[in-house]
Amino acid sequence: MNPLRxxxxxxPGSGKGTLTSKLLKKLxxxxxLSSGDILRREMANGSEIGKMAKSYIERGDLLPDKFMANLIQAELEQQKWLDAKTSFLLDGFPRTGNQAIELESVLVPHNSDxxxxxxxxxxxxxxLNRISNRWVHISGRVYNLEYNPPKVPFKDDITGEPLFKRPDDNPETFKVRLDKxxxxxxxLxxxxxxKGVYVKVSGETSDIIFPKLLSAVEAKVKSGL
Ligand code: G5P
Ligand code: MG
Structure with a gap:
């Protein structure tokens, strides 16, 4: 059986991170891999990549396509996920037509797409309301003070470490991110x-979307891809 790619x-705020973690609990x-989580990890480490990412993220701007493609390729190679067996899901990449072309050129040499x-x-x-109530952990775990609050206020459920606000979660930057x-x-x-691989799932909440997402993915996996 082919792997899911x-x-x-x-x-922004539509629930990519939330729904990914729900999906991975079932499958x-x-x-x-979340491109935003990789960038926030680099920022927290104070690396050169993180320093460069910071100014873009704080403005709500997209980082350059080639830079992002190289970053994702390096991560896929390092994790050894480009083999013929590993199923993976990308959250937040590609997000431009050029990034989609770059990604294809990473996958094709591995007989994959x-x-x-x-x-x-x-x-x-x-x-918008979701974003102002969002708190995150450096691992990428995401909370919402109303929708899925942490067990202990402002602490990560797994590690107990403090949660933080994202620098781009304010109404002004959110508007820029949404427009982009x-x-x-x-x-895209x-x-x-x-390519015949596009599926749209609609709904006002993640609870409404999740069953639709799960059945679409399960049907795809069952089809042998
Ligand atoms: P990111 O990190 O990729 P965005 O802007 O694409 O960021 P974001 O904000 O991470 O997306 P999400 O993952 O779609 O949103 O949403 P989420 O975190 O799961 O949910 C949002 C909040 O709503 C949470 O608090 C959650 O608990 C709550 N929630 C979920 N469902 C519900 C619900 O049903 N009801 C309620 N009430 N609440 C709910 O990218 C960040 C930046 O990095 C750079 C760019 O600068 C970008 O702006 N970047 C890239 N640049 C270029 N190319 C790329 N490929 C890039 N990737 C990242
Ligand atoms: Mg996210």
């Missing part, structure tokens, strides 16, 4: 629709 895309054979793309379609007006997402959505959608 999946992308989850959606506006633990899938590995996941993306075989499922999920677009989370959540109305932008329900998202919708500006890039059409070329077209690219993957042509």
């Amino acid at each position: 999946m992308i989850i895309m959606g506006a 633990p054979q899938i590995h996941s 993306i075989n499922m793309v999920i677009e989370l379609d959540v109305p932008p007006e329900v998202i 997402y919708f500006a890039e959505l059409e070329p 959608r077209e690219y993957y629709e042509k």
Whole structure:
């Protein structure tokens, strides 16, 4: 059986991280990689990559396509996920048409390509409130003071370490991020629709979206890909 090579895309705050972790609890054979989590980890480490990423992220701007493609390729190689068996899901990459082309050129030498793309379609007006209540852990675990609060206020459930606010979770930067997402959505959608791998799941909450997402992924896996 071929491995799942999946992308989850959606506006900032649409629930990519939340739904990925729910999905991986049901299908633990899938590995996941979030481009934003990689960048935030580099920022926390104070690395050169982190220093460069910081200014883009704080403005709500996208980092350059080639830079992001190299970063993701290096991570996939380091994790040894490009073999013929490993199923993986990418959260937040690619997010431009050029990044999609770059990703294809990383996968093709491994006789592989993306075989499922999920677009989370959540109305932008329900998202803003989520962002102001979001707290995150450096591992990428994500909480919301109303929707999924940590067991101990402002502490990570697993490690007990403090949670932090993302530097781009304020209304001004959020608006920039949202506009950028919708500006890039059409070329990406077209690219993957042509490959016949594009699925849109709609809903106002992650609880509504999750069963649809799970059944789409399970059907894809059962199909042998
Ligand atoms: P990221 O890190 O990829 P975004 O902006 O794409 O960031 P974000 O903000 O991480 O996406 P998400 O993962 O879609 O959002 O959403 P989430 O964290 O799961 O949920 C948001 C909040 O809502 C959480 O608090 C959650 O608990 C809550 N929630 C979930 N579901 C519900 C619900 O049903 N109801 C309620 N009430 N709450 C809910 O990228 C960050 C930056 O990194 C750079 C860019 O600068 C980018 O802006 N970057 C890239 N640049 C270029 N190319 C790339 N490929 C890049 N990737 C990252
Ligand atoms: Mg996220």
